[in-house]
Amino acid sequence: MKKIKKRLPIPSFLRQNQSSKKPGQAPGTLLFTGEKRLENVLMHLYDYDVEHLSEHDLSEIDDSKPYLDSPSKTWINVCGLHDIEKLKEIWDYFNLHPLIQEDILNTQQRPKIEEYADHMFFVLRMMSIADDTGELKVEQVSIVLSPNSVLSFQEDDFPIYEPVLHRLRNAAPRLRKQGPDYLAYALIDTIVDHYLKVMEKIGNEIEELEDEILQKSDESVPEKIHALRRKLIFFRRSVWPLRDSLNSLLREESHLIHEENKIFFRDVYDHLVQIIDGIENYRDMAMGMLDMYMSQVSNKMNEVMKVLTIIATIFIPLTFIAGIYGMNFEHMPELGWKWAYPTVWGIMIVATIGMVFYFRKKDWL
Numbered sequence: 001m002k003k004i005k006k007r008l009p010i011p012s013f014l015r016q017n018q019s020s021k022k023p024g025q026a027p028g029t030l031l032f033t034g035e036k037r038l039e040n041v042l043m044h045l046y047d048y049d050v051e052h053l054s055e056h057d058l059s060e061i062d063d064s065k066p067y068l069d070s071p072s073k074t075w076i077n078v079c080g081l082h083d084i085e086k087l088k089e090i091w092d093y094f095n096l097h098p099l100i101q102e103d104i105l106n107t108q109q110r111p112k113i114e115e116y117a118d119h120m121f122f123v124l125r126m127m128s129i130a131d132d133t134g135e136l137k138v139e140q141v142s143i144v145l146s147p148n149s150v151l152s153f154q155e156d157d158f159p160i161y162e163p164v165l166h167r168l169r170n171a172a173p174r175l176r177k178q179g180p181d182y183l184a185y186a187l188i189d190t191i192v193d194h195y196l197k198v199m200e201k202i203g204n205e206i207e208e209l210e211d212e213i214l215q216k217s218d219e220s221v222p223e224k225i226h227a228l229r230r231k232l233i234f235f236r237r238s239v240w241p242l243r244d245s246l247n248s249l250l251r252e253e254s255h256l257i258h259e260e261n262k263i264f265f266r267d268v269y270d271h272l273v274q275i276i277d278g279i280e281n282y283r284d285m286a287m288g289m290l291d292m293y294m295s296q297v298s299n300k301m302n303e304v305m306k307v308l309t310i311i312a313t314i315f316i317p318l319t320f321i322a323g324i325y326g327m328n329f330e331h332m333p334e335l336g337w338k339w340a341y342p343t344v345w346g347i348m349i350v351a352t353i354g355m356v357f358y359f360r361k362k363d364w365l
Contacts, residue, residue, distance in 0.1 A: 027099060030084050034107030034140070037156035038080035041087065046075040046168060050176050053168055061093045073180050074149040079157040081105060087153075094119075094151060096144060104153050107140040111238060113245035120145040120256045122184065124191050125238040126160050129201045136198070136231050138238075141191060145184045145256050152187060163190050181257045185264045192271050195239065199278050202231065206285055213293050221293050229286045236279045243272040310359055317351050 043058035049072040058064060058076070067074045078090060081104065091101045100121050103109050114121045122143040129136055139158060144151040154160060164186045167175050175186060205228060213221055246269045250262055257265070325334070325344060334340040 027102070030088070030101055030105055032082055032084060032105045032107075034081060034105075034155055036082040038082070041078060041080040041083045042157060043090075044077045044079075046077075046165070047072050048075075048168055048176055049073060050173075053171070053176075061090045068149060073183065075152070075180075075183055076149070077152045077154070077161065079154055081107070081153060081155055090151070094144070094146065094149075100144065104142045107155060109140060111242040111245065113242075113249050115254060115256070118146060120184075120254065122188065124188065124242060126154070126158070126191050126194060127198050127235065127238065128194055129198055134201075134205065136234065138234075143184055143187055145180055147256065148180060150180045150183050150187070160194075161187055161190055163193075178261065179258065181261050182264065185261060185268065189264070189268050189271075192268050192275070195235075195275050196271070198235065199275060199282075202228070202235075202282055203278075206282060206289070209289055210292070213289060213296060222290065225286055225290050225293065229283065232279055232283050232286065236276065236283075239272055239275055239279065243269060243276060246272065306364070310364065314352055314355050317355075318348050321348055321351075 043061065045056045045058050045064055045067060047054045047056075047067040047070070052072075054067075056063070061076075064074065064076060076090075078087070081087065084105065087104070088101070091104075096119060097116050100114075100116070100119065103121070103123060109123050111125060112121075112123050122145070124141045124143070126139040126141045127136060139155045139160075141160065142153040144153075152161070164175070164183075167186070175182065209221070209224060209228065212224075246265060249257065250266055250269065321344060325332075334344075337343075
């Protein structure tokens with residue numbers, strides 16, 4: 001019975017959720033398309049200015065009113081997107097457009113930047129690579145920028161923004177002094193910095209695959225290469241739209257992004273260009289590794305065929321001699337000779353040794 005080869009499982013970031021929007025549904029229809037990652041929706045509030053920073057866990061969005069009404073800047077980070085009713089209270093409190101609400105729940109949303117009357121909406125993908133399995137972990141992140149506040153939404157409570165919190169708690173002068181648009185930049189920049197770490201790990205994975213191809217070209221190598229290419233293609237699809245959206249943002253005027261802070265968004269844009277160039281290089285290297293693997297397999301096959309051809313060539317004259325003296329003719333002078341048998345053996349041995357030496361001299365063996 002033919003053994004069925006087990007294929008590598010489809011990566012989680014490529015699986016499509018069945019709870020997607022149905023054709024014909026009205027724009028702004030609220031439907032969560034991701035996976036439930038937390039039991040409850042968590043809200044963390046950070047209120048700050050140059051002099052102070054206060055942190056609070058909110059149970060109800062109304063508890064944020066004293067901070068939102070004050071002159072200080074307010075950042076509310078929401079973890080968990082499965083409870084639509086709870087999120088609807090937050091969105092209605094901030095009077096978010098229905099299309100923003102829909103895009104926050106659509107975890108397969110294409111990265112983009114959109115500006116509305118009172119808000120600017122950012123959709124990004126937070127990506128990291130698991131140290132144990134090497135799988136690409138993906139989480140959609142949404143950021144809503146308002147004149148005096150920032151709302152951020154993520155699927156679970158992974159500490160994405162820990163570097164930003166560290167700077168806030170250590171009274172980073174620019175972050176504490178600048179407005180919410182600079183905070184939005186800092187959050188986006190942190191996510192893009194994770195992209196650089198992903199690039200580094202993919203580079204290490206490519207080096208390991210190259211060593212594996214050169215040392216042992218087993219049957220699992222092509223699937224590993226294709227899995228790497230899928231990872232790079234998904235990575236590119238997550239970075240390229242964000243780069244284009246940032247480019248449009250830098251070219252247009254906005255009342256929510258101050259002109260002096262655009263240079264920082266331009267720095268993020270430069271990082272994205274660098275990442276995309278790296279992705280393209282890694283894709284070419286992945287294709288080169290597949291060609292390298294096929295060359296290794298072909299070379300091994302050629303070595304096997306070379307050995308078999310040499311063996312067959314050595315046995316051709318031996319078979320010829322044995323065939324002549326295996327004929328049952330009555331009149332064959334050598335058959336009656338006393339030393340005929342050892343002489344034939346001697347000729348066959350000398351012919352074999354001579355051919356082996358000839359092949360070695362030609363570097364065929």
